[in-house]
Amino acid sequence: MKSLVFTLALLSAIGLNGQSKYNTTTLEVDGLCGMCEERIENAAYIQGVKKADWSQETHLLELIYNSSKVDEAAIIAAINEVGHDVKNHPATDEQYANIHGCCRFRDPDQRAKHGLGDPLCKPGETSVKDSSDESEQQL
Numbered sequence: 001m002k003s004l005v006f007t008l009a010l011l012s013a014i015g016l017n018g019q020s021k022y023n024t025t026t027l028e029v030d031g032l033c034g035m036c037e038e039r040i041e042n043a044a045y046i047q048g049v050k051k052a053d054w055s056q057e058t059h060l061l062e063l064i065y066n067s068s069k070v071d072e073a074a075i076i077a078a079i080n081e082v083g084h085d086v087k088n089h090p091a092t093d094e095q096y097a098n099i100h101g102c103c104r105f106r107d108p109d110q111r112a113k114h115g116l117g118d119p120l121c122k123p124g125e126t127s128v129k130d131s132s133d134e135s136e137q138q139l
Ligand SMILES: [Cu+2]
Pocket: 031, 032, 033, 034, 035, 036, 037, 102, 103, 104
């Protein structure tokens, strides 16, 4: 009986180890349309990312990634690189400037057209590198 318990404990430890490589997380990413969806998902599929699925309705990006190959910060940076704002991680004005005209998700008129309210990141935030609650965590 003891050896059975030991075997089960060993098996579950192996099982947990095998799974712990994959992280599942959800990021809020601002965008408007199907073009944004393609752009965001293509950007997020960097090496080590197994699944990247953005919803136009909820603005949530579901991610499954191999945490031994890539981390969340790298995925966020890749999304910023193509001009999209991630909650608490806005793209720079330069990055945003490359966004296609009909995808200008910071433009209040475009937002209204797509039935959206306030943007995830306010214009004033874009030049600030560390938001207050984040800089504390990095220390
Ligand atoms: Cu778009």
